[in-house]
Amino acid sequence: MPNDAMRNDLQPSEEVARCARLVRIYPSATGETHALRGVEAVFRRGTATAVTGPSGSGKSSLLGVLALRDRQSGGELWLEGRLTDGLGRRQLRQLRRRDVAWLAQRPTHSLYEHLTAAEHLRHAAQIRSAAAESGLELLDRLGLAARRDARPAELSGGEQQRLALAMALIGTPSLVVADEPTAELDDSSSELVLAELRRAAATSAVVFATHDHRAVDAADRVLHLRHGVLSTETRRGSDALASIDSTGRVQLPAQAMTLFPQARARIVVDEQGVHLLPPEVPDDD
Numbered sequence: 001m002p003n004d005a006m007r008n009d010l011q012p013s014e015e016v017a018r019c020a021r022l023v024r025i026y027p028s029a030t031g032e033t034h035a036l037r038g039v040e041a042v043f044r045r046g047t048a049t050a051v052t053g054p055s056g057s058g059k060s061s062l063l064g065v066l067a068l069r070d071r072q073s074g075g076e077l078w079l080e081g082r083l084t085d086g087l088g089r090r091q092l093r094q095l096r097r098r099d100v101a102w103l104a105q106r107p108t109h110s111l112y113e114h115l116t117a118a119e120h121l122r123h124a125a126q127i128r129s130a131a132a133e134s135g136l137e138l139l140d141r142l143g144l145a146a147r148r149d150a151r152p153a154e155l156s157g158g159e160q161q162r163l164a165l166a167m168a169l170i171g172t173p174s175l176v177v178a179d180e181p182t183a184e185l186d187d188s189s190s191e192l193v194l195a196e197l198r199r200a201a202a203t204s205a206v207v208f209a210t211h212d213h214r215a216v217d218a219a220d221r222v223l224h225l226r227h228g229v230l231s232t233e234t235r236r237g238s239d240a241l242a243s244i245d246s247t248g249r250v251q252l253p254a255q256a257m258t259l260f261p262q263a264r265a266r267i268v269v270d271e272q273g274v275h276l277l278p279p280e281v282p283d284d285d
Contacts, residue, residue, distance in 0.1 A: 128171030
């Protein structure tokens with residue numbers, strides 16, 4: 001269970017998901033790849049979070065764990081107040097179907113070639129025990145009302161992505177997780193997708209990985225990953241904040257690392273705060 005200090009920063013009703021010291025390790029030909037190294041973050045209902053970082057920074061690994069598609073190697077994941085560690089495959093499937101929406105970067109991974117757009121929405125509504133009419137409303141808002149009888153092969157890439165998004169959002173899931181939702185879209189489709197994600201953020205916690213500045217601008221906050229570590233958090237209208245994990249570790253910005261070529265720092269604490277200074281180099285004899 002998260003400690004009291006971690007719990008008290010939020011009202012329980014606002015918190016949808018929480019990562020505590022999250023670790024993800026993949027086996028590789030050369031040993032092990034540490035994709036996530038102790039990531040700690042909270043995702044709240046009513047908030048859209050963009051996850052950024054260079055390739056290999058751990059974005060997809062974090063999203064996969066949040067969406068219950070992958071298991072973490074260490075640490076804890078809480079979803080709607082439930083600790084997911086130890087849940088069986090059937091329990092995870094039920095939790096994923098009821099509370100988590102997943103939007104893959106390539107929509108073909110979510111679509112069935114033999115179903116029309118309207119049939120896709122009816123299928124998704126049945127899984128989530130939602131009203132099928134809500135899916136038709138989503139199709140309308142996403143500019144697909146006239147394409148309701150079209151199958152995936154008859155839709156453009158942008159239309160396929162919008163259909164996949166409509167399927168993901170039906171039934172008002174608690175957590176919406178999207179991997180590069182605008183990466184392969186034109187401006188018009190991107191605007192529709194981002195507008196719907198913003199709309200979903202009114203009732204859900206929305207998290208998406210992106211390199212798209214338009215998507216970053218649509219987020220309430222930005223989490224920047226570097227080498228599997230949460231480096232900074234930026235909230236709308238605020239300066240970037242360095243992340244401090246539960247062990248007291250701080251991830252320095254890349255530009256600050258040049259000040260510490262020995263990977264060591266002096267820590268000075270005074271009434272003005274905490275200061276990190278380069279080590280004092282002794283005079284040569």
